[in-house]
Amino acid sequence: MAKELYELNEAIPLGEIPKKMHAQVIREDRFGEPKKAFKREVVDVPDINADEALVLVKAAGINYNNIWAALGIPLNMVEVHRKVQNDQSGFHIGGSDASGIVYKVGANVKNVKIGDEVVVHCGTWDVNNPDIKAGKVDPIVHPSNAIWGYEVNYGSFAQFTKVQAHQLLPRPKHMSWEESAAYMLVGATAYRMLMGFKEHTVRKDDVVLVWGGAGGLGSMAIQIVREMGGRPIAVISDTSKVDYCKKLGAIGVINRKDFKHWGMIPHWKDTDKYNEWVKGVRAFGKAIWDIAGKGVNPRIVFEHPGEATIPTSTYVVERGGMVVICAGTSGYTATVDLRYHWMHQKRLQGSHFANDEQSAAFNQLVLDKRIDPCLSKSVSFDEIGDVHQMMYENKHPHGNMVSTVQLG
Secondary structure, three states: OOOOOOOOOOOOOOOOOOOEEEEEEEOHHHOOOHHHHEEEEEEEOOOOOOOEEEEEEEEEEEOOHHHHHHHOOOOOHHHHHHHHOOOOOOOEOOOOOEEEEEEEEOOOOOOOOOOOEEEEOOEEOOOOOHHHHOOOOOHHHOOOOEEEOOOEOOOOOEOEEEEEHHHEEEOOOOOOHHHHOOOHHHHHHHHHHHHOOOOOOOOOOOEEEEEOOOOHHHHHHHHHHHHOOOEEEEEEOOHHHHHHHHHHOOOEEEEHHHOOOOOOOOOOOOHHHHHHHHHHHHHHHHHHHHHHOOOOOOOEEEEOOOOOOHHHHHHHOOOOOEEEEOOOOOOOOOOOOHHHHHHOOOEEEEOOOOOHHHHHHHHHHHHOOOOOOOEEEEEOHHHHHHHHHHHHOOOOOOOEEEEEOOOO
16 A cells, blocks of 8 residues: 655655655745745645656756745746636645656656656646647747746646656756756757747857856856857856856856946937947947957847846847847846847847757757756755755856755
8 A cells, every 4th residue: 555655765666656745835925035935845746637747856956937936926826826727726836847757647648658767848838739739839939838837836846746748858867866957947948049040040150148157047058059069158247157157168258247337228318328338338249359259249149137138138249140038037128229120130039948849959969968967056855945045145056956856
């Protein structure tokens, strides 16, 4: 007879599903700083439907989305689960990266079987939508798209996670469980940004400007550009990160703290302030030339800070080039000097995670040992709130962080 609950250090027989599990849970009455919002609780193991799988989680990646979940802003994810998914559990279990073992599959699942060692990508959508099934729409831009472990409950911060079977990909056996849980969210996101938009995929010798080069996204972007034959230039905020970025493949590094023009563009009618801004952005452009060569501008700018940096990114990108953005960590209200944008026919492209094909293509780079997961810190299950707090306070190390989950 199956036990009702296993401890984290106990081996759970393959295919045996207990009734209960340990999980790091966020509830509405604890919304606030992550160190207080996360709490270990015992909850029911979720049921799965015909297109889903249940995975025993060995390790879980740490990403910024569950800082937002802990804070309860800009959305109350417990309320989202309640209203959108009719999930009346009253809690949120986050975690949008995982490595683990398949323990149960639904009746329609053909791509994995019990016992398979897998990593999980975080893209979910209505797998039975006729337009998606017919290939008429990219599922990651379909209205049914939602991110597992953030918009969709029962993520990887628990002994078992419920996923759509198409999210599962082979685990790189040359890596530890922790390393295997570190790379997928940031890596597949970066892959789509750099390889997913026709006419602006990375080509040999392309200069690509990578904001946040030492972070989770940036560390993946530098390596992807390197593997595609491009020339990545990293932007950082601390000189201690220079060697790290160069080791990953950056041909040069720019410290953004050497410049002071960040933020929204002054109104063009305010001539003095606007001219001062132009002086600053041109100095930044010269720093790119000092690395790439005089007159050589980035064909692609890999963006995610947003409000503070978009004005500069759209100015320095090459004529006919692309600024591609997946977040707005410095704010969401950005300004662009449209004269340069339309006259130089530049592209400002939004991007959000990746589809199955892009996730698999990135995972293949990892399986082929061409990408380092950049795991910098591994913590225990009960430290999940603490490492989210570190990230919230911008005190986290370079690269990616993970938590161990099921040790047995």
